[in-house]
Amino acid sequence: MVQDLCMFSGWDEDTEIVWFKISYPREKGNLAAILNFLEEHGVDIKIGHIDNTETEAEGKYSIFSKIKKEMDLEKLAQEMKAFGPVKEIEYGISKYKMIYAVDFTMNVIGVRAIIARAKTLADVIKTFYDNAPHAEGLLIQSGLKGGIEAAKYFKSIMAIDLKNAPDMIAELYRAVGWGLLDIKCDCESMTGRVIVKDSFIADVWGEADQPVCAFMSGYLAGYFTEVAGRTIQVREVSCKAAGHEVCEHIISPAPDSAKLEHLMRGERA
Amino acid sequence: MIKQPNVIFGNSEVLVSMGRKGELFGFFYPRRDHAQHVEESLACIHTGEKLLWTNSNEWNATQSYIEDTNIVSTKLYHASGIRISIIDMVHPEVPVLIRRFKLQAQNGVSGKFYYYSNFNVGETSKKNSGFCDSEARLIAQYWQDYYLGLYTLPEFTEWQVGKAMDTIWWTNSKYDMEDGKLQKNKEDIGNINNAAGWELEIKPGKAEEFIIFLGAAPTRPLLYKRLRELSKQSLDYLFEKTREFWIVWLSKKKVLKLPGLDAYGSLRQELFNSYNRALLNLYLLNDHKYGSFVAAPEFDSNFEKCGGYGFCWNRDSSELVLALKHSGYPEYCEKFFKWCIGAQMADGSWFQRYWLDGSTAPSWGNFEYSTQIDETGSTLYAMDVYYRILEGLKKVDFLEEVWISVLRGAEYLMKRSKSGLHESCMDLWETYYGTFTYTNAAVYAGLMGAAHLAEENKESGLAKRWRKRANLVKQATLERFWLKEGYFAKGIINDRLDKTLDASSIGTYIPFGMLSPKDPLERDMILFTIENIQKKLSSPVNDYYGIRRYENDQYINGNPWIVTTLWLSEALFALALELPYEGGLDPHAKTRKRFTEQGIKFLKWALAGTTSAGLLPEQVDKSTGKPAWAIPLGWSCSLLLDNILLLDKLCRKTNGEKPES
Numbered sequence: 024m025v026q027d028l029c030m031f032s033g034w035d036e037d038t039e040i041v042w043f044k045i046s047y048p049r050e051k052g053n054l055a056a057i058l059n060f061l062e063e064h065g066v067d068i069k070i071g072h073i074d075n076t077e078t079e080a081e082g083k084y085s086i087f088s089k090i091k092k093e094m095d096l097e098k099l100a101q102e103m104k105a106f107g108p109v110k111e112i113e114y115g116i117s118k119y120k121m122i123y124a125v126d127f128t129m130n131v132i133g134v135r136a137i138i139a140r141a142k143t144l145a146d147v148i149k150t151f152y153d154n155a156p157h158a159e160g161l162l163i164q165s166g167l168k169g170g171i172e173a174a175k176y177f178k179s180i181m182a183i184d185l186k187n188a189p190d191m192i193a194e195l196y197r198a199v200g201w202g203l204l205d206i207k208c209d210c211e212s213m214t215g216r217v218i219v220k221d222s223f224i225a226d227v228w229g230e231a232d233q234p235v236c237a238f239m240s241g242y243l244a245g246y247f248t249e250v251a252g253r254t255i256q257v258r259e260v261s262c263k264a265a266g267h268e269v270c271e272h273i274i275s276p277a278p279d280s281a282k283l284e285h286l287m288r289g290e291r292a
Numbered sequence: 293m294i295k296q297p298n299v300i301f302g303n304s305e306v307l308v309s310m311g312r313k314g315e316l317f318g319f320f321y322p323r324r325d326h327a328q329h330v331e332e333s334l335a336c337i338h339t340g341e342k343l344l345w346t347n348s349n350e351w352n353a354t355q356s357y358i359e360d361t362n363i364v365s366t367k368l369y370h371a372s373g374i375r376i377s378i379i380d381m382v383h384p385e386v387p388v389l390i391r392r393f394k395l396q397a398q399n400g401v402s403g404k405f406y407y408y409s410n411f412n413v414g415e416t417s418k419k420n421s422g423f424c425d426s427e428a429r430l431i432a433q434y435w436q437d438y439y440l441g442l443y444t445l446p447e448f449t450e451w452q453v454g455k456a457m458d459t460i461w462w463t464n465s466k467y468d469m470e471d472g473k474l475q476k477n478k479e480d481i482g483n484i485n486n487a488a489g490w491e492l493e494i495k496p497g498k499a500e501e502f503i504i505f506l507g508a509a510p511t512r513p514l515l516y517k518r519l520r521e522l523s524k525q526s527l528d529y530l531f532e533k534t535r536e537f538w539i540v541w542l543s544k545k546k547v548l549k550l551p552g553l554d555a556y557g558s559l560r561q562e563l564f565n566s567y568n569r570a571l572l573n574l575y576l577l578n579d580h581k582y583g584s585f586v587a588a589p590e591f592d593s594n595f596e597k598c599g600g601y602g603f604c605w606n607r608d609s610s611e612l613v614l615a616l617k618h619s620g621y622p623e624y625c626e627k628f629f630k631w632c633i634g635a636q637m638a639d640g641s642w643f644q645r646y647w648l649d650g651s652t653a654p655s656w657g658n659f660e661y662s663t664q665i666d667e668t669g670s671t672l673y674a675m676d677v678y679y680r681i682l683e684g685l686k687k688v689d690f691l692e693e694v695w696i697s698v699l700r701g702a703e704y705l706m707k708r709s710k711s712g713l714h715e716s717c718m719d720l721w722e723t724y725y726g727t728f729t730y731t732n733a734a735v736y737a738g739l740m741g742a743a744h745l746a747e748e749n750k751e752s753g754l755a756k757r758w759r760k761r762a763n764l765v766k767q768a769t770l771e772r773f774w775l776k777e778g779y780f781a782k783g784i785i786n787d788r789l790d791k792t793l794d795a796s797s798i799g800t801y802i803p804f805g806m807l808s809p810k811d812p813l814e815r816d817m818i819l820f821t822i823e824n825i826q827k828k829l830s831s832p833v834n835d836y837y838g839i840r841r842y843e844n845d846q847y848i849n850g851n852p853w854i855v856t857t858l859w860l861s862e863a864l865f866a867l868a869l870e871l872p873y874e875g876g877l878d879p880h881a882k883t884r885k886r887f888t889e890q891g892i893k894f895l896k897w898a899l900a901g902t903t904s905a906g907l908l909p910e911q912v913d914k915s916t917g918k919p920a921w922a923i924p925l926g927w928s929c930s931l932l933l934d935n936i937l938l939l940d941k942l943c944r945k946t947n948g949e950k951p952e953s
Contacts, residue, residue: 156417156418156457156483157417157457157458157483159458159459160455160457160458160459160460160461161457163459163461164457164461164464164467167461167467237459241461244461254462256460256462258459277460277462
């Protein structure tokens with residue numbers, strides 16, 4: 024699943040990384056014609072992004088391309104602008120050959136999002152574990168907020184219930200690169216488990232004695248709690264960082280009458 | 293996270309710091325420096341749909357003190373038409389905070405009223421124990437012999453005691469409030485929080501009232517008794533009792549007149565108010581048992597961005613007690629100097645800073661090269677100033693009491709100033725190691741003060757010895773540090789003369805009097821110093837200029853400071869007062885007027901940098917003009933008092949009144 028997004032494209036003295044933002048009328052054949060045009064003019068497309076969500080009438084195609092330094096960019100842009108299917112064109116050179124989202128900023132489920140290396144976040148989490156008392160609780164409660172907000176956002180734009188909620192969160196996790204979820208959960212009893220493959224935390228953590236994905240447990244707990252309308256507990260029982268094959272989180276309703284100290288040790292009510 | 297208060301209040305055992313929306317930042321009991329028991333404590337409304345935390349951005353707030361008291365009024369307005377009026381006070385005799393919340397809603401509200409607290413009793417989140425005694429209707433939390441308790445009127449109908457930061461997040465009281473129903477867990481241990489809840493039904497045009505008593509005690513029975521007894525008294529009675537306490541305390545102050553300030557609009561009234569506020573603040577910063585003062589209520593106990601302020605520095609406190617004495621409160625001097633005797637180090641010096649009980653505080657001044665010699669100079673100087681004000685038997689008793697301490701302190705200064713300049717140590721700003729103009733002036737003043745006390749004690753040999761050294765320090769400072777550019781160098785750092793202009797070089801005149809305006813040459817030096825400080829260290833904000841500490845100051849963004857600015861105004865007022873008054877066409881009238889006007893501009897600048905409730909910070913943000921750090925700073929308060937008292941004297945003199953004896 025790992026793509027080299029937003030990275031250096033590699034260093035080549037003879038070429039430049041050039042981005043183009045091309046607006047075009049959303050009519051059949053236009054996008055294909057633009058692609059042909061670019062190919063014929065020796066524009067090597069490294070990554071492209073089509074956005075047809077802003078208006079019904081107009082599409083937007085953003086690309087990062089590798090172009091020989093001797094090519095006259097202004098001339099190419101003029102030719103492109105004069106080309107029938109193209110309405111507007113903007114372009115620029117990525118001086119240090121980084122590929123980025125041409126439209127700054129970007130959003131994920133309704134709020135500003137950023138791209139960060141998993142290691143960066145894992146380092147933040149490690150710093151909590153190393154220095155903050157109650158680090159696990161702190162991470163669970165941090166995740167909890169995000170999970171609740173995600174469920175609220177989904178509720179605001181589409182019908183969500185306990186049946187489709189697992190697939191929705193799995194899609195979100197995949198979209199943002201957090202991991203691949205396999206969720207098995209009984210909607211009635213709200214008991215089940217979540218297998219996380221390629222957890223962004225465990226993957227880059229290194230070796231650990233204990234499970235390290237408490238943030239993810241909290242996120243899932245917040246999500247299911249908000250969807251179910253009752254308090255759901257999610258605990259990570261095995262973790263790739265601790266030597267297990269995958270990360271596994273157990274879903275269960277939070278007990279209402281139990282010795283807290285027992286619960287803390289993972290016992291059920 | 294670092295939070296700066298907008299107000300502080302309390303009594304002799306409790307110090308509370310609070311944000312401008314009525315959220316508690318600190319609850320110090322039984323000392324001002326320890327222990328700070330509260331992480332969060334505030335009200336919240338559940339509207340039936342969501343929680344409205346009273347410290348959120350959704351509320352507009354105004355906050356002020358009830359005139360001449362340490363009682364706070366906070367008013368919160370929400371766009372939905374909800375209005376909360378809060379009165380906060382600490383009972384003058386017992387360590388109980390009383391909070392009255394009056395709620396109104398234009399369109400009515402049906403939901404819950406919550407009072408949420410995250411206590412760290414004993415200043416720790418570890419090993420706390422909390423419970424709700426549902427029969428006594430009291431929520432309490434304790435650690436060792438610190439008990440904190442919450443009693444309410446009317447009685448709360450639901451509650452939660454849960455884990456504040458744990459994997460079993462659903463017991464967290466903050467989370468538990470989300471659904472508008474508390475779980476009523478009765479007890480828990482560890483890092484815990486709590487919430488009390490009531491049904492809330494406000495009809496348009498009507499009001500609901502809730503009173504929260506937050507008390508402290510060393511035992512559970514005493515906590516219960518205190519809260520029960522207080523809750524029997526009417527709020528009006530408690531309010532009047534508290535108000536009366538502060539008004540009576542304030543009535544001992546030296547009365548200001550400040551005649552002839554009509555041209556400055558409301559300035560006269562502003563000065564009256566800020567004089568009272570500075571006094572009321574200093575009461576709260578003082579430890580009434582030991583006599584020491586915290587520099588400011590602690591706001592960075594983890595030392596995240598600084599070394600913390602909840603400790604006693606002799607430098608600051610020496611100025612505080614003298615300002616209090618001049619303002620009509622001599623008892624603070626007596627207690628503080630007693631504390632000094634007990635806190636003095638084996639070598640005769642005073643340490644960088646102390647806990648209020650006199651034990652050494654966390655410090656970066658543990659060696660001879662890193663200690664701050666000026667603190668010893670300041671203390672001896674202040675002892676002598678106080679002695680000079682005393683009369684009769686009090687004079688004799690005081691000298692008897694402090695003499696050995698003076699002797700040890702002076703000999704320490706002798707040991708550290710053999711060459712004429714003091715040996716390498718840390719500067720007053722705790723930034724550089726070296727030999728400094730300010731510190732030398734403090735050594736001079738300390739030795740001169742000690743010499744005077746020695747003379748009074750019939751120790752003429754010692755007096756002569758200390759005075760001779762003081763003069764040598766002065767001579768060396770003038771020869772080595774005075775620059776042809778017309779100011780003192782900062783000092784010698786890394787064996788090289790550092791020509792950076794430092795505002796503390798005005799210390800050669802104010803407060804230490806090493807330079808005398810009576811000497812024409814020295815008077816010129818004072819004037820040049822003032823001129824250069826204005827020229828090089830002015831920072832334009834709030835319609836005038838504040839004074840930065842020194843060129844290229846990096847601490848908290850290099851803001852202008854209240855202390856440095858008020859040093860300058862104090863110097864200007866003192867210079868104006870030095871000018872002789874001559875009848876007829878007074879040849880000094882123009883100069884006196886110029887000094888006074890300049891001083892008033894700086895004084896007004898300091899007043900513009902207070903919190904909305906009038907608290908003086910250490911610094912003013914150089915971009916926004918808002919109070920920036922360490923609020924309220926006792927040192928700033930003392931300089932404000934000194935300034936206002938000098939201006940009062942100046943105004944009276946200019947107005948033809950005879951000076952007081």
